[in-house]
Amino acid sequence: MNKMSNYIKLKSIVKAFKNYGIDQPSRVKEANFVKDLGFDKVFVDGLIYDVEEALHVSLSEREVEQLQSPKDVIEYMLSK
Numbered sequence: 365m366n367k368m369s370n371y372i373k374l375k376s377i378v379k380a381f382k383n384y385g386i387d388q389p390s391r392v393k394e395a396n397f398v399k400d401l402g403f404d405k406v407f408v409d410g411l412i413y414d415v416e417e418a419l420h421v422s423l424s425e426r427e428v429e430q431l432q433s434p435k436d437v438i439e440y441m442l443s444k
Contacts, residue, residue, distance in 0.1 A: 368419065370442050376418040377438055384411045386434060393435040415441060 368376075381389045384407070397403045403411075412428050415437060421444050431437050 373419055373442055374438065377415055377441055380411060380414040380418055381434060383414065389434040389438065392433075393438070394433055396432050397434075398432075412437065419444065 378389055381387075384403075386392060386401075392401065395401050397408045397411075398405070408431075409428065412423070412431055416423055419441055421441070427440070431440060
């Protein structure tokens with residue numbers, strides 16, 4: 365199976381963000397999901413799970429805990 369291109373990955377990530385009310389991730393890329401955007405942990409976990417599903421990857425709980433902002437999610441997932 366070929367790895368997804370970064371462009372396709374990014375489109376999938378942005379789509380997942382939009383499903384969670386983040387219409388323009390570039391505007392809030394540095395914002396902390398909990399402190400700045402007001403998301404609770406369950407909501408953030410759901411968002412990251414949806415990104416995992418879209419990209420066909422699975423992250424450990426430890427990896428998920430490190431993802432605190434849209435930028436973190438995008439950079440980490442593009443490196444997968």
